[in-house]
Amino acid sequence: MYYWNxxxxxxxxxxxxxxxxxxxxxxxxxxxxxxxxxxxGMYSPRPIMMFV
Numbered sequence: 001m002y003y004w005n006x007x008x009x010x011x012x013x014x015x016x017x018x019x020x021x022x023x024x025x026x027x028x029x030x031x032x033x034x035x036x037x038x039x040x041g042m043y044s045p046r047p048i049m050m051f052v
Contacts (some may be wrong), residue, residue, distance in 0.1 A: 001025055 001022055002009040012018040 002012075009018075
């Protein structure tokens, strides 16, 4: 898997040579990152409102 080498990943995606297993792995990794960011935003403390 290409975590940091995005040029190689883009090249394989453009040529459609990326295996099904890697497609699944990238999909799962993206889903985990999106879920983590979402829950971080939901449970982070509210900002202090000034001039209320």
